[in-house]
Amino acid sequence: MLVTFFDIFIVQFCENERKGLLFMYLLRRILYFGCFLSVLLHAQSVETMLQEFNVKNDLSQKTIDENKGHLILFTREKLEQMHAKTLKDVFKTTPVIYYHENRYALPDPLAGGSFSPYLSNFIRLYVDGVEITQGWMGSGLLLYGDINIDFVDHIEFYYAIPSFETSVEPAYLTIFLYSKDPNRDNGGKIDLVQGSRGYNSQSLSYGETTDKLSYMVNLSHTDAKREKVSNGTNRPLSRDFERTQLFSYIKSDKQFAHLQIMEKKTDALAGLSLDATPLVSNIDYLNLHFDYGITLSEHWKAQFAFEWLKADLALEDDTPLIYLGSLFGTRFNAVSKNSTYSAELTYHEKIGDHHITAGIKDRLKKLDSVSVEGYGDMPLNFTSENIGSVFFQDQYALSERELLTLGLEYSRLTRNYMIKDDDLLQLRLGYIFTSERWSYKTYLYRTMFSLDPFSRNFDPSTLSDVPPQATVGITQEIAYTPENYRLRLMLLLMRDQDGLLKNGASAKTRYFFSIVNYDYTFDTRNALHMQLYYANYQDIFNLHKLEDYSGYFSLMNGWGNFDFYNGIVWHQNSIDHTNYFDLTSTISWNATENLTLTLKGDNLLDKAKRSDLQRINPLNGTLLTPLSISPIDRRITVELEYTF
Amino acid sequence: MRALLIFMVLWGHLYAMDTRSTLNLYQDLLSSLIPKKVIRVYVPDQELHDVFTHSVSLIPVSQLQEADIVIVPNKTVYERITSKLASQKVSKFPLLFATDYHLLDKYPDVIGALYWRKGRSQLLFINSRLKKYGISLPDKYQKYSVERL
Numbered sequence: 001m002l003v004t005f006f007d008i009f010i011v012q013f014c015e016n017e018r019k020g021l022l023f024m025y026l027l028r029r030i031l032y033f034g035c036f037l038s039v040l041l042h043a044q045s046v047e048t049m050l051q052e053f054n055v056k057n058d059l060s061q062k063t064i065d066e067n068k069g070h071l072i073l074f075t076r077e078k079l080e081q082m083h084a085k086t087l088k089d090v091f092k093t094t095p096v097i098y099y100h101e102n103r104y105a106l107p108d109p110l111a112g113g114s115f116s117p118y119l120s121n122f123i124r125l126y127v128d129g130v131e132i133t134q135g136w137m138g139s140g141l142l143l144y145g146d147i148n149i150d151f152v153d154h155i156e157f158y159y160a161i162p163s164f165e166t167s168v169e170p171a172y173l174t175i176f177l178y179s180k181d182p183n184r185d186n187g188g189k190i191d192l193v194q195g196s197r198g199y200n201s202q203s204l205s206y207g208e209t210t211d212k213l214s215y216m217v218n219l220s221h222t223d224a225k226r227e228k229v230s231n232g233t234n235r236p237l238s239r240d241f242e243r244t245q246l247f248s249y250i251k252s253d254k255q256f257a258h259l260q261i262m263e264k265k266t267d268a269l270a271g272l273s274l275d276a277t278p279l280v281s282n283i284d285y286l287n288l289h290f291d292y293g294i295t296l297s298e299h300w301k302a303q304f305a306f307e308w309l310k311a312d313l314a315l316e317d318d319t320p321l322i323y324l325g326s327l328f329g330t331r332f333n334a335v336s337k338n339s340t341y342s343a344e345l346t347y348h349e350k351i352g353d354h355h356i357t358a359g360i361k362d363r364l365k366k367l368d369s370v371s372v373e374g375y376g377d378m379p380l381n382f383t384s385e386n387i388g389s390v391f392f393q394d395q396y397a398l399s400e401r402e403l404l405t406l407g408l409e410y411s412r413l414t415r416n417y418m419i420k421d422d423d424l425l426q427l428r429l430g431y432i433f434t435s436e437r438w439s440y441k442t443y444l445y446r447t448m449f450s451l452d453p454f455s456r457n458f459d460p461s462t463l464s465d466v467p468p469q470a471t472v473g474i475t476q477e478i479a480y481t482p483e484n485y486r487l488r489l490m491l492l493l494m495r496d497q498d499g500l501l502k503n504g505a506s507a508k509t510r511y512f513f514s515i516v517n518y519d520y521t522f523d524t525r526n527a528l529h530m531q532l533y534y535a536n537y538q539d540i541f542n543l544h545k546l547e548d549y550s551g552y553f554s555l556m557n558g559w560g561n562f563d564f565y566n567g568i569v570w571h572q573n574s575i576d577h578t579n580y581f582d583l584t585s586t587i588s589w590n591a592t593e594n595l596t597l598t599l600k601g602d603n604l605l606d607k608a609k610r611s612d613l614q615r616i617n618p619l620n621g622t623l624l625t626p627l628s629i630s631p632i633d634r635r636i637t638v639e640l641e642y643t644f
Numbered sequence: 645m646r647a648l649l650i651f652m653v654l655w656g657h658l659y660a661m662d663t664r665s666t667l668n669l670y671q672d673l674l675s676s677l678i679p680k681k682v683i684r685v686y687v688p689d690q691e692l693h694d695v696f697t698h699s700v701s702l703i704p705v706s707q708l709q710e711a712d713i714v715i716v717p718n719k720t721v722y723e724r725i726t727s728k729l730a731s732q733k734v735s736k737f738p739l740l741f742a743t744d745y746h747l748l749d750k751y752p753d754v755i756g757a758l759y760w761r762k763g764r765s766q767l768l769f770i771n772s773r774l775k776k777y778g779i780s781l782p783d784k785y786q787k788y789s790v791e792r793l
Binding site: 045046049050052053054055056057058059061075076077078079080153154183184185186187208209210211524593 | 661662664665666668669672717718719720721744745746749759760761762763764765767784785788793
């Protein structure tokens with residue numbers, strides 16, 4: 001009808017004009033094309049509405065707090081497309097601090113292959129807003145850094161120190177895992193994975209919502225047969241592990257409780273062998289976490305958490321062990337137990353344009369016992385550390401689109417035995433601007449870290465006073481988000497004073513990071529993600545200057561009943577300028593609404609990033625050639641996923 | 645008051661569902677099933693109920709017998725609603741539309757569902773069930789319908 005009307009109008013208008021015929025012809029063609037386009041757009045409108053509904057109602061939209069820092073988000077959709085089965089699958093793509101394992105084959109990005117014990121207490125890990133502490137070990141990353149994430153809906157990585165509302169101890173990077181909601185994942189799911197070298201995992205989940213309660217249970221088992229590491233002997237280093245993990249919660253409108261249990265039996269790679277040729281190197285862990293939270297009123301919230309960790313160590317070498325050799329010689333079979341209790345009470349108030357949060361927190365870390373085979377229970381000196389904190393945070397709305405945030409936290413760390421107490425003062429000042437398409441945020445902060453109890457106990461030289469590290473930093477982020485894509489630039493500048501990671505005589509490391517993200521969405525099933533990272537460190541790891549580059553490019557596609565994911569992570573640094581590429585590819589066949597089969601390849605090029613594991617000749621104390629090890633195994637897996 | 649917008653943007657959890665995108669989709673969807681200017685909807689889910697209160701064409705009702713359509717969130721609610729409808733002498737049964745795939749799969753009186761699967765929203769109608777109510781979907785929704793599961 002529209003075309004006919006315009007045809008008549010144009011014919012009348014141009015009836016005496018010879019050129020009008022050509023004009024009319026062209027206009028008619030344009031109108032036909034316009035109508036065709038209109039029909040096409042109309043047909044896509046349901047998809048557009050679904051896409052908008054999808055993005056705006058993603059569960060992550062309920063948990064994201066832009067004031068926590070600079071965010072890298074893995075939505076449920078993205079995790080599903082990546083077929084990420086463990087936190088490691090995600091962690092290996094996040095810049096600044098990438099996934100690495102220590103000489104005990106545990107997730108520990110900041111320790112790398114050094115002789116130092118667990119050092120990643122600058123990275124904090126939370127599940128549903130509650131920190132997993134693992135007490136004496138520094139941070140929950142120890143066991144949860146490569147956890148099975150079948151119970152997880154989405155993951156948030158925040159850079160810069162987190163808001164004091166969420167943190168008890170300071171951090172550079174905070175990882176938040178949020179569990180699935182039975183409102184969207186009602187019913188059960190079975191997930192079976194079989195892979196190279198006999199790698200296999202099984203996971204069973206069930207969740208349900210009733211009128212007043214919702215609950216979820218996930219039980220998983222992983223038998224990780226991993227690549228061996230040649231150490232020049234006929235006993236290559238092993239890092240296989242077997243993990244059984246329970247995650248469960250029950251929650252109502254105002255209360256929640258989580259229970260998590262994990263048993264992980266590990267082959268501990270080089271363990272305490274100086275030259276990385278252990279005769280025996282096994283550590284078994286048993287971890288229990290329980291927490292309870294309650295909203296007491298409109299203003300008050302309270303939370304309590306308990307954590308217990310048992311480590312059963314069997315370590316033996318033909319030469320004296322690192323750190324312990326002078327006491328126990330070449331063999332150390334021991335069981336250690338530690339407990340952590342955390343409690344916090346927070347108060348929220350809105351006064352005009354101020355959003356005020358204040359609270360008190362306390363965390364007690366106890367080393368319960370260490371029992372050594374042949375020696376019995378060891379007399380322990382340093383067994384207790386208490387962190388008491390008080391914080392105040394004001395978020396003031398300067399306008400409808402601008403927020404000014406100010407935070408202040410004072411913590412007192414008290415320890416038994418002869419170890420000096422520490423006073424930590426942290427400050428955080430931020431400005432956030434947001435509009436329909438543009439956003440900008442900047443933070444200026446001063447944070448302080450003290451040496452973790454585990455490091456103090458493990459290395460007697462650090463039982464003496466170690467001054468806390470102070471870090472000052474400024475960070476900025478600008479993002480532009482039109483309809484189909486998002487472009488973001490993040491800049492971070494930091495400087496340490498009295499750095500805990502010693503660097504020869506200097507402990508004043510300076511860091512500069514920049515991250516660029518570009519995410520383009522073609523439609524509901526097709527998207528690409530690109531990320532570039534550059535870092536420049538001054539005075540770090542006994543180097544005057546270190547430059548670090550990386551990139552991550554991924555394509556997610558859907559066609560019929562098939563989904564495809566291809567992602568590549570690239571690394572290079574100024575030490576050896578070697579290029580590393582970690583290619584992950586998956587093909588999924590959604591056979592029915594309930595059944596999906598997936599073929600996945602990890603590290604397909606076998607060129608994933610490697611790091612050095614340091615070795616010393618125990619006979620003469622000279623440095624041996626380090627072992628070059630990648631924490632990412634080359635692996636092909638087949639996965640069956642069934643929902644009911 | 646000026647704080648409202650910035651806090652809305654920064655803390656999504658204060659607002660559980662996005663009103664605009666949710667209403668946009670449900671208004672279009674439900675008006676394709678029920679050709680009325682004002683559709684009375686029984687919404688037991690509180691979050692969705694709160695969203696529907698912002699609509700002029702979708703009116704949440706508190707009585708089941710007044711409803712043109714019921715948005716069923718889970719099995720418990722389904723069982724409660726169907727037993728209530730069976731016990732009452734209702735002249736016309738409301739349509740049942742689910743937000744969980746299992747309900748669509750299990751109960752033959754549920755005509756369609758808008759649900760989540762692997763973090764992505766999915767829409768599905770069952771033609772044979774729609775026919776029982778004399779409903780013919782507009783062309784744009786045809787690709788979201790199947791004859792049977």
